Amino acid sequence: xxxxxxxxxxxxxxxxxxxxxxxxxxxxxxxxxxxxxxxxxxxxxxxxxxxxxxxxxxxxxxxxxxxxxxxxxxxxxxxxxxxxxxxxxxxxxxxxxxxxxxxxxxxxxxxxxxxx
Numbered sequence: 001x002x003x004x005x006x007x008x009x010x011x012x013x014x015x016x017x018x019x020x021x022x023x024x025x026x027x028x029x030x031x032x033x034x035x036x037x038x039x040x041x042x043x044x045x046x047x048x049x050x051x052x053x054x055x056x057x058x059x060x061x062x063x064x065x066x067x068x069x070x071x072x073x074x075x076x077x078x079x080x081x082x083x084x085x086x087x088x089x090x091x092x093x094x095x096x097x098x099x100x101x102x103x104x105x106x107x108x109x110x111x112x113x114x115x116x
Contacts, residue, residue, distance in 0.1 A: 001059070004112060005087035010058055021051050023063030024094055039064030041081050048085035061091035079104050083111045 001010045010018050028039040044062045051057045062078050069077040075094050082090045090108075095101045109115040 001089050003087060003089040004083070008058065008088045010089065018058035019056055020059035020091060021047070021057060021061050021063050023061060025064045026067055028064050038067035040068040041066035041077050044078055044081035045085045048082050052086040052088060057088070059089045059091050060086045061093075065094070075100060076103055076107065079107055083107065 001012060003009050010016065026039060027036050028043050029035070030037050043064050044066060047063050048060055051060045060082055062082055066074055066077045066081065075092065075096065078094070079090065079092060082092075092104065095104060105115065
């Protein structure tokens, strides 16, 4: 599995173990207020920065989703916040349509310099 930065590439050869964040929750605990609230795009950006800095995390899968974005483009916003804030492999399992997947491929291609 390839990452934006080749130093984070992963060999899937049965001899290596990789750790992934997990989620897509719709709520988070606000660190400033201590209260539970709907998650926002900035929460994805901040958690991606943290995951990027942790040597023990190899794959970033957004732990929350951006409830402050329109539902029909939410996953595109989630991908953008992820790609803008980590050089590690970004995992997405929440793509809802072939059209959305094409946009996600285009976004990823723009970040890495092409579809090849």
